[in-house]
Amino acid sequence: MASGATLATVFSACGGSPTSPSGMASKLGVLSGRFTGSGIQVNVSGSALADVGGAVLVESTAGVFLLARTSASAFSAIEAVCTHEGCTITGTDGATYVCPCHGSRYNRSGQVLAGPARASLRQYATTFTDGIVTIAL
Numbered sequence: 584m585a586s587g588a589t590l591a592t593v594f595s596a597c598g599g600s601p602t603s604p605s606g607m608a609s610k611l612g613v614l615s616g617r618f619t620g621s622g623i624q625v626n627v628s629g630s631a632l633a634d635v636g637g638a639v640l641v642e643s644t645a646g647v648f649l650l651a652r653t654s655a656s657a658f659s660a661i662e663a664v665c666t667h668e669g670c671t672i673t674g675t676d677g678a679t680y681v682c683p684c685h686g687s688r689y690n691r692s693g694q695v696l697a698g699p700a701r702a703s704l705r706q707y708a709t710t711f712t713d714g715i716v717t718i719a720l
């Protein structure tokens with residue numbers, strides 16, 4: 584059984600940092616995705632995805648995804664579950680996704696830029712028609 588002194592030491596080591604692990608990341612906007620059975624449909628109008636470079640967190644009954652607009656007609660979709668310990672990635676810093684739990688950073692293709700995560704996020708194919716992005720599952 585841990586003594587009070589040991590717990591105090593552990594708490595101090597974890598909580599003593601003056602900055603959050605996610606640094607200067609800002610929070611991604613959230614869009615609802617519609618699960619169709621074979622994919623997730625996301626309406627981009629009026630969201631951050633209306634502009635090239637924009638990114639959002641997509642929530643759906645089939646999971647959570649990071650969706651970014653990479654050109655007028657192309658999007659990148661990756662799983663939003665951090666490969667470190669499973670937190671949902673909710674932060675963005677420029678073109679970098681940032682995990683709020685321990686600060687892992689990923690690029691828009693899901694590759695790790697900074698740990699503690701070591702494995703890439705899974706990427707999904709997308710199609711774009713009439714203002715609707717479909718993430719193929």
Ligand code: FES
Nearest residue numbers: 665667668682685
């Ligand atoms: S769960 Fe994402 S960095 Fe630890």
